[in-house]
Amino acid sequence: MEAVIQKVEKEILEILAENPDHFLVEIKIKPTNNIRVFIDGDKGVGIGDLVKYNRNLHKVLEEAGFFPEGDFSLEVSSPGLGEPLKMRRQYQKNIDRFVEIIKEDGSKIEGKLLQVNDSEIIVEETKGKGKKAETITHTVSFQDIKSTQIQIKF
Structure with missing residues (x-):
């Protein structure tokens, strides 16, 4: 799974390069290929941006064939108040x-x-x-x- 996390991280960092106020906090992948990407921003991150990041990353993951059977789900969100600070x-x-x-x-x-x-x-x-x-x-x-x-x- 670590190799997949690194590939997903590389892709999302490229997507986030468009907006330097937003940054990657964490990536979690469950054994069921449920990918959870947490993004934050210096001034917060809006739902519209999260939707855009989700669509872009989903497209990249499909085209790259990271999951050959196409059996993955993707969630892109900001860390909630219940999540500890990491960065x-x-x-x-x-x-x-x-x-x-x-x-x-x-x-x-x-x-x-x-x-x-x-x-x-x-x-x-x-x-x-x-x-x-x-x-x-x-x-x-x-x-x-x-x-x-x-x-x-x-």
Whole structure:
């Protein structure tokens, strides 16, 4: 499957080259030849763009004969809020949003994503409420992050 993923990645990257604000996040292929391609954008990605990418990639995959029997399905979507952040560009576009970080050591940090650079992120965590609230700023290296999820706060 890894060879197929690499071929699909090459093709979708060529398609995405038309719009540098959009980027590939991940490709998953199930044993049933269900291909799931996750695309994000620095300013989000619209449904119209996702439909266009799906049609273009489907045509390329059919013409290239990656699945000789033609027995594949293709889904092109943006990662949902339930999907963890995987790329620095995703962190960048989510500055000022609340995140939950699970570190490699199993510890958890919940707070507002303030900054992102090439090697680390800065998160502001508030513990307690009212006058007893304490703000702690965490600098977390990307290599220490196991997963990061966007948190919805109302």
